[in-house]
Structure formats: structure tokens, C-alpha cells
Amino acid sequence: MLNTFETWLAGNLRASLPESTKLVAGPMLPPAAADTPLLNLSVIKLRPLRKAPDNAEDLRDAVQLTQTVTLNGDGLRFDFPLATGTIERLLEIETAPGRLAQRGDDYEPTVHKRTEGEEVTEIEVLTFYRPPAGDFKLLLKVDTPARGYQQRSPCRATIEINAWAAQISQADELLTPAVATALAALADIDRFHLAGCEDPGFTLRLLNPRADLSFLERTQIAGDQRLFRSTARLSLRGEWELTLALGTAFAEGKIGKVIPSVTILCGTD
Numbered sequence: 001m002l003n004t005f006e007t008w009l010a011g012n013l014r015a016s017l018p019e020s021t022k023l024v025a026g027p028m029l030p031p032a033a034a035d036t037p038l039l040n041l042s043v044i045k046l047r048p049l050r051k052a053p054d055n056a057e058d059l060r061d062a063v064q065l066t067q068t069v070t071l072n073g074d075g076l077r078f079d080f081p082l083a084t085g086t087i088e089r090l091l092e093i094e095t096a097p098g099r100l101a102q103r104g105d106d107y108e109p110t111v112h113k114r115t116e117g118e119e120v121t122e123i124e125v126l127t128f129y130r131p132p133a134g135d136f137k138l139l140l141k142v143d144t145p146a147r148g149y150q151q152r153s154p155c156r157a158t159i160e161i162n163a164w165a166a167q168i169s170q171a172d173e174l175l176t177p178a179v180a181t182a183l184a185a186l187a188d189i190d191r192f193h194l195a196g197c198e199d200p201g202f203t204l205r206l207l208n209p210r211a212d213l214s215f216l217e218r219t220q221i222a223g224d225q226r227l228f229r230s231t232a233r234l235s236l237r238g239e240w241e242l243t244l245a246l247g248t249a250f251a252e253g254k255i256g257k258v259i260p261s262v263t264i265l266c267g268t269d
Helices: 002-016 166-187
Strands: 022-025 038-048 066-074 079-082 090-096 105-115 120-128 131-140 146-164 193-199 201-220 228-248
Touching: 002 166, 002 193, 038 166, 038 228, 090 105, 105 131, 146 166, 146 201, 166 201, 166 228
Parallel strands: 022 038
Antiparallel strands: 038 146, 066 131, 079 120, 090 131, 105 120, 146 228, 193 201, 201 228
16 A cells, blocks of 8 residues: 555656666665665555544544546636536546645636526536646545445654665765655645555545655664665655445335224133
């Protein structure tokens, strides 16, 4: 699960590194001096912060089934007609991977009325203030009842970036743009899909991640005069959203009609 997050971060860091610099995602042992310069990024842990059992932040909510609709923008078009009933089911609009459009700032759903004779037709339209370029996704709720639950909790994660080099100054120079790039990447997303499984339905998402630089350290590896490590640790906070959807809910039995009756029991002498 954490490997998905590491791989995404490593992809962002790759652009900030010289082509000759190796990049490794995930926990690793110190490299050989001949393999440096090398940058290593690892998400050490991600954990929800559980509170007291009666705290509302940790209660399990009913699971909400969803569907995704993909629309395409050409960078010029502002208005997108929608199927009737879409606006009331709209949960999120993802304009880029992990990046959500904000209602009022980026878009506004509206309902226009068109009159033809005595007939009035309502037309739902999604209006953007800046025309989207390329695909964007609408996340819609489905009204079908489902079994399972959804749980949100505050969470914390620790991300460690290690730069290895033959000179400490070289390690520092390698670490600085990597830290800056990681912070910028995390500041530019609202959602991250950590894991998913279709059967049974399971998703784990990181919501509203925000990262701070919390630790810096420089070390010379004992026994090797040519290997130095420069380390930065990022503290990430956000929300942990776990959804378990086990299919549609079982039909509830209901009493359709009650017919009263009286039975007379005849006794014998």
C-alpha cells in the first residue's frame, strides 16, 4: 500500500535529479560507495490517530456506493450539460489526478429552465470559471443501499529522504531540491488513492495531505571514509479514509397487511 505512495513521490523527484543519480523508493540498506550519488525515498509509516470510542471522528458511517463519469474538456469550453439528476448526486470533481475542483472557486453547477409552449424543461449544466483541458472526472453517489462501512480518522505519516554521496557537500546538494520537490508535490494534491480491491470492495485514501519539514541530519557512515548521508524527514498529516463495500444491502422484510381473525375454541364436558 505504501509502495504506491512512494512510487508517486519518486516520480516527482526524478525530474529534480541529474540523470546520473540513482533513485530508489522504499527502505534500503546503505549503498556501496561505488553506487553513489544515490537518493532514497521511503514512507516509513502511515497510521490513523484513533480517539476515544465515543468520539464522533472515529465512528463508522454507512458506506456510500459511487460511480465515476469522465468528461473531456478542450481548454476552450466552459459549460458542460449533465444528465438530469446529476447535480444532486455530485460528490467530487477531479480535474487532475489527486486534484479536486472547488465549488465556487473553480466551478458552479446550475439548472436552466427552457420553455417550449406550456412545457418547462430543466437542464443541468456544470459551468467552469477556467475551461478544463483534457479529461476530468465526476464522482457521483449511487442511491442503492450497501453493506459495509466507511471510516475517517486523522492520520500521520513519516517520509524520509536520504541522499548518499562520497562528499557531504554533494549529499546536501542532492537533498535540497529533492525536499523542495516533495513538499511542492504534496502541497498540490487533495486526494491520494493508496489501495483498492474490487472483491470484496475495499479502498483506502489519503485526504487533504499536508507536509512539514521536521528533521535534518548529516552522517558519515562508520568504517567508510567515502560515504556520507544527508537525511530529511517530512511529517505528513491528513485524513485516513477506509471504505469497505460488500455489495447491495439485503432486502428488508416488511409486513404488507395484517388480517385480524378470531378463533372460537369449543370445550367438551
